[in-house]
Amino acid sequence: MILSRALNSDDPPISSSTTPPEVGQKPVDLNDGVHPFxxxxxxxxxxxxxxxxxxxxxxxxxxxxxxxxxxxxxxxxxxxxxxxxxxxxxxxxxxxxxxxxxxxxxxxxxxxxxxxxxxxxxxxxxxxxxxxxxxxxxxxxxxxxxxxxxxxxxxxxxxxxxxxxxxxxxxxxxxxxxxxxxxxxxxxxxxxxxxxxxxxxxxxxxxxxxxxxxxxxxxxxxxxxxxxxxxxxxxxxxxxxxxxxxxxxxxxxxxxxxxxxxxxxxxxxxxxxxxxxxxxxxxxxxxxxxxxxxxxxxxxxxxxMPILLVASLLEERDLLAERARLGRERAEKASEAKSRLLANVAHEIKSPVAGIIGIGDLWRQGHLGPITAQQTEMSEMLVTTARQVETLAHDLLDVARAESGAVRVELRPTDIPGLLEDVRRTCLLRPDADKVAIEVVCEGDGLIAIADSQRLAQVLTNLTINALKYGSSGGRVILRALREDDCVRIEVSDFGPGLSVQKQAQLFEPFNRLGLERSTVEGHGVGLALAKRLVELQGGSIGVISAPGEGATFWALLPKA
Structure with missing residues (x-):
């Protein structure tokens, strides 16, 4: 802003001034409420x-x-x-x-x-x-x-x-x-x-x-x-x-x-x-x-004047940080409520389902009286479906406990090659492993990780069962362990149809089966979400490498002993 040249004492000064009236549009009122004055x-x-x-x-x-x-x-x-x-x-x-x-x-x-x-x-x-x-x-x-x-x-x-x-x-x-x-x-x-x-x-x-x-x-x-x-x-x-x-x-x-x-x-x-x-x-x-x-x-x-913009930027940053904090608190409360709901629902499901399984077994075995071949088939379907619901209830309980921090892990040196062999033998007993070769490959020595052997076996069994379900068309599943920097890397690879990038982004979301809800493949979309939480509780990380038509490799990184 600049001053004009000097004016004669007789000249009227240049003036300018104050605020204008405006048409129609009402400005945002920055005052809280209407002041009496x-x-x-x-x-x-x-x-x-x-x-x-x-x-x-x-x-x-x-x-x-x-x-x-x-x-x-x-x-x-x-x-x-x-x-x-x-x-x-x-x-x-x-x-x-x-x-x-x-x-x-x-x-x-x-x-x-x-x-x-x-x-x-x-x-x-x-x-x-x-x-x-x-x-x-x-x-x-x-x-x-x-x-x-x-x-x-x-x-x-x-x-x-x-x-x-x-x-x-x-x-x-x-x-x-x-x-x-x-x-x-x-x-x-x-x-x-x-x-x-x-x-x-x-x-x-x-x-x-x-x-x-x-x-x-x-x-x-x-x-x-x-x-x-x-x-x-x-x-x-x-x-x-x-x-x-x-x-x-x-x-x-x-x-x-x-x-x-x-x-x-x-x-x-x-x-x-x-x-x-x-x-x-x-x-x-x-x-x-x-x-x-x-x-x-x-x-x-x-x-x-540009320093005013610095102050505006700082206040905007503080406001966004406060909003993020409040949003995080709301999300945590919502997550806690969801975990409590899952735990309560799963707990309430377990008792009646156990009764259904018991009655179904008695019916199938003829303890409730003579049964026909059709009734035998129906009782087996009943027991199978009930056991799926029971498995889901246990998974829901594990997910709820993991999210609420109630799951305790006992971290100790764990022999990964031996654990993979145990997982292989367990999965070979499944009906869907008849036409699939399950191999264990260990690269290098000293493949000892700090982990909870029971929880890690649960995770790897889950990943291997998924590989058998969704990648059986490839004919084989490979369980691999190798050293990577200060970690032990564990991989479960199949040679099935693979996953697109969009599906990979949704893999670890609970109850998301990637559009396979109506397929003949059984599942509830809980296993991978649970696996992710269990691996993170053990101080590790988990992910997937895949492309359409090239199979999928699920990996987990755990600290080396």
Whole structure:
């Protein structure tokens, strides 16, 4: 933002100002509930705007310059966006602000016609800022990077441009030759006012103030803000301005006090830099007064305002981290509830199923009276189905216990080749192993892992049974053990149809049978989910390598003894 060239004492000062009324679209209300003094807000805002207009013009005239920091626009835009509640409220704000700016212009000594012209131009700027903020930053949330960037670019950078162009007509009528400098004067001063005061107004929400008004945070804020004039003096007291000296302090304020803290600090720094330059005590002493003010304005806008975006990014990160924490807690509670439900259901299933198996065995063996061949077949089907349900109940109990941490593993050195041989012999007894060769391959010596032998045997048996079910078309299954870095790698490979990448991503999800629910292959989709949890409980990891038509290799990595 830049100051215009000096005006004659008879020339009316260039003014700009406050917030606009907006059409239709209701901005997001950042206040919690309706305040009892809500109807007075437009009036109080109008009083503040009128005072700021008069002070800015008077201060600029005393220095022979136009105001270099137009605060009325920033205050008006922030309050309008924060409190307006629909079309009627917008119209009220528009009327009150128009009258307030006009009064401020007249109090400052402008003739009525010129005061009216500047009032119209100021209202064009304020309305544009409110419209653009509502359109491109509808949440008005400066605690997100996108919200802060949108507000600063559209409301502070773009909105003053039409008004600045309109001001050129007024400057020409006033007989000012340097039209470009008039444009700079308007745009820089008003952009800075909306950027610093508007940002501060939008960031001071009840939530923000509640955080800042904690005793420890208030002490910290007092210390950090008290250091601002010290750093300012160090940076600009010498013959060579060193604006970078303020950067570490501003970054610290952004980190510790957030968007509201850094916005307030930027307001203070802007008044020190731009106000000092207007009265000849600014950090830059070379060039004409308007050029000195311009340098001060650019230092704030380009050098210091980006720190507000850093604070927005940090607050957004903290908010996302908090949401992730709450989501994780909800997921853990849901998982615990699901585990309890699984355990209860499985426990309730076991007793009646055991009774069904017992009755089915008695029926099949003829202890309930003579039976026909058809009844024998039906009783065998009954017992087989009941045993499947019993197996499912046991698996569900294991899954529930594993998820809740109730499964205990006794980790000790385990001979993997011997364990694989035991698994092979167990699986050879299954009916579906008749036409499949099960081989054990051990590569190297010292294949001793730290594991729970019983749980690991359960996992490997599950993987081998799956290989027999789904990969029997390949004719063989290989159980392999080998060394891999500080781990023992165990593989169960089949040469069946293999798995697509999409199916591999769903393999270890409970109750997901990958579309085989209607196939003749028995299963419930619990085994792999249980295997994954049991391996992880033993400090290992599990996965699969497969491609369509190339079989599948399930692997488990366990720490080496």
């Amino acid at each position: 809500q109807p007075l807000v437009p009036v109080l805002t109008g009083v503040a705007v009128a005072i700021l207009v008069a002070l800015a013009i008077a201060y600029g005239r005393s220095a022979g310059l136009v105001a270099g920091l137009w605060g009325a626009s920033g205050v008006a835009v922030a309050v309008w966006l924060r409190t307006s509640r629909g079309r009627n409220s917008d119209m009220t704000f528009a009327g009150v602000l128009t009258v307030s700016i006009l009064i401020g212009e007249i109090i400052a000594g402008n003739n009525p016609l010129l005061a009216l012209a500047f009032t119209i131009v100021n209202m064009i700027e304020i309305v544009a800022a409110v419209l653009l903020a509502r359109r491109f930053s509808p949440t008005l949330n400066l605690s997100s990077l996108n919200g802060a960037v949108s507000f600063l670019f559209f409301a502070a950078v773009l909105a003053p441009i039409p008004a600045a162009l309109a001001s050129l007509v007024i400057l020409n009528q006033m007989g000012q030759a340097d039209v470009w400098q008039g444009f700079q004067t308007w745009w820089f001063g008003h952009a800075l006012g909306i950027a610093v005061l508007g940002s501060m107004g939008l960031s001071l929400t009840r939530t923000t103030l509640a955080k800042l008004f904690r005793p420890a945070k208030m002490v910290e804020a007092a210390i950090l803000l008290g250091l601002v004039p010290v750093f300012y003096y160090v940076a600009f007291a010498g013959s060579i301005p060193m604006g970078f000296v303020l950067l570490p302090l501003l970054l610290a304020i952004a980190v510790r006090l957030g968007v509201a803290g850094i916005a307030f600090t930027l307001v203070v720094v802007s008044f020190l830099l731009v106000g000092g330059a207007m009265i000849g005590h600014g950090p830059y002493t070379q060039g004409s007064p308007p050029e000195q003010v311009l340098m001060a304005q650019m230092l704030v806008l380009i050098g210091y």
